[in-house]
Amino acid sequence: MSTENDTAWPAVSLVVLNWNGRQLLEMCLPSLANVDYPHCEIILVDNGSTDDSVTFVREHFPQVVIVANEENLGFSKGMNVGLRQAQGNVVVLVNNDVVVRPNWLRALVRPLTTDDTVGITGCKLLFPDGQTIQHAGAELTYPLAHSHHYGYQETDEGQYDEPREVDYVTGAAMAIAHQVLDDVGLLDEGFAPFYFEDADFCYRVRAAGYRVMYVPEAVAIHHESASMRQVKYSRLYAFHKNRLRFVLKHYTTRQFLDDFIPAEMERLKEPASPEELRTVRRAYLETMLALPEMLSLRGEVDKAELFQAALEQLRETALGQRSTIYGSRPDAWYQEELMARRMLHEPTFSSDKPVIGPLIAAFREAWNNVSTKWYVRLILQQQVAFNTLAAELLDDLGDQARTNARDAALLARELAAMHRQFAELAAEVRDDLDELRQQLDRIEQMLEHDSDGDGDG
Structure with a gap:
């Protein structure tokens, strides 16, 4: 104690x-x-x-x-x-x-x-x-x-x-x-x-x-x-999203553009898992959408295009790194390959045993015909149908994901442009209010002068 x-x-x-x-x-x-x-x-x-x-x-x-x-x-x-x-x-x-x-x-x-x-x-x-x-x-x-x-x-x-x-x-x-x-x-x-x-x-x-x-x-x-x-929420995503928020809050424009962006691009060239690359691309996109708020806090809405372009460059670099990991094959190759492999086939049996080998193979083939006819073939049909549906769904999802990515990037640019226009309009309103205030001050002075003149008379 x-x-x-x-x-x-x-x-x-x-x-x-x-x-x-x-x-x-x-x-x-x-x-x-x-x-x-x-x-x-x-x-x-x-x-x-x-x-x-x-x-x-x-x-x-x-x-x-x-x-x-x-x-x-x-x-x-x-x-x-x-x-x-x-x-x-x-x-x-x-x-x-x-x-x-x-x-x-x-x-x-x-x-x-x-x-x-x-x-x-x-x-x-x-x-x-x-x-x-x-x-x-x-x-x-x-x-x-x-x-x-x-x-x-x-x-x-x-x-x-x-x-x-x-x-x-x-x-x-x-x-x-x-x-x-x-x-x-x-x-x-x-x-x-x-x-x-x-x-x-x-x-x-x-x-x-x-x-x-x-x-x-x-x-x-x-x-x-x-x-x-x-916590089920992606810790990796939270880390990158909040790291970007910290940088945007505490770095100067020059530090962000001249130091952080080049260093981040070099970091993206290092080996990374597909999950991390997907996550960091999402973090870049979310940061682009948050730019209006962040730049307002910084008082730098007029620099939206510079920050927007830098973040888009990071997203493109991360996407390019994904291609490096997976090779140069386009996304369509994976859908085509899945469609080509969707069919499952019954096996052909053989045996390397002398003399009785053909008998063993014939027995296995006969047994397989029975089991396939009554059970396995139905499972194969269901699996082929499932594989076909999965390939078609992945193809649709791939198209939708690419569309969503383009739409999100476009939305981020539109939001930044709208916020910049709003800031410019607000600045014009402030200037008009300042001018109106000055006019009111002049009118008040004139009224005071006239009042003093009447008193002297």
């Missing part, structure tokens, strides 16, 4: 996000309930769990405040629900797969109470073996914005035991001064359903003049991605 003056510590709100994590809560909540800290509330935000998470918490942890969402809102949106409920001077985001040590919270909060320039603190996270480092602060590599966690998979031998300023800390266990939330706002819910929301928040906080600190005395065990193994 700490001997420090308990009245000097700020009130803390621990916000735990949960989705179908009853077994994880059995480990997480007892560790939070037993932290050595005087003024602490625990808020559980349940993202529409279908297991008995909420019932379990109500029965075993009645002191926990439960906020039950009707559906899975993802990380940012779910956490924001809890952040709005939090009453503490310090708010700590906690994953439901984190187990903390008793002195974890005091160590995490202390820098926020002794240095006003510190806005966020993060802890040392270990893998379940308690010896291997998972996180000791982090950075994003430039220009591709890939995450690099310091110490990842290194044995903890004290090499990361010095507090230091870092680019960002993971949202799995992050302490935030409440004043920071007032100054910077909540998590960006555009980073749905997860990935990059913690890095984005830390970058925004640093841009506001605060520091982000890694605190090695605050130690916790993280059962990494234990809850996300249940």
Whole structure:
């Protein structure tokens, strides 16, 4: 038990996000309930769990405040629900797969109470073996914005035991001064359903003049991605989509066009699975559709065509890489080959045994004729019909997919053009309003002058 003056510590709100994590809560909540800290509330935000998470918490942890969402809102949106409920001077985001040590919270909060320039603190996270480092602060590599966690998979031998300023800390266990939330706002819910929301928040906080600190005395065990193994949503797609969102939020135009785009095109030339290529093409397309919103935030709507062309170039490069993996055959070849192989044929039997071989083959042929006539032939007919239907369906789907891709790209260009026209129109309206305001000011001055003249007379 700490001997420090308990009245000097700020009130803390621990916000735990949960989705179908009853077994994880059995480990997480007892560790939070037993932290050595005087003024602490625990808020559980349940993202529409279908297991008995909420019932379990109500029965075993009645002191926990439960906020039950009707559906899975993802990380940012779910956490924001809890952040709005939090009453503490310090708010700590906690994953439901984190187990903390008793002195974890005091160590995490202390820098926020002794240095006003510190806005966020993060802890040392270990893998379940308690010896291997998972996180000791982090950075994003430039220009591709890939995450690099310091110490990842290194044995903890004290090499990361010095507090230091870092680019960002993971949202799995992050302490935030409440004043920071007032100054910077909540998590960006555009980073749905997860990935990059913690890095984005830390970058925004640093841009506001605060520091982000890694605190090695605050130690916790993280059962990494234990809850996300249940998520059916494509993690690969979420990663690429949100990586692009982060880049568009934090890179200058020149950084995006001159550094990120060439580096991303080189990355696409590396060996990749068909799934990743499909996923990244989808992420590029979704980003094209989100360009109007992103460019409005940047105040660069007039540069829509530059960003649009760059993203289209990435999509074409990814598509070309698919052709490299599969060879130069056009898509039609696969439909033709499937149609050619759709017919199944009865086997012809033979035997290499001398003398009795022909008799064995004749017996097998006779038996096959009987079984084929009464059973197998019917199955073959059904399989041929199914194969034919599958080939025709794949052909239709291929045509539809190509049409959809062209329509989506066209829609993205049209949306960008419409948004640019809207921005130009809004600028014209602002100019007209400014001119009207100036005219009203001149009229008011003239009226005042006339009024003064009448008084003198």
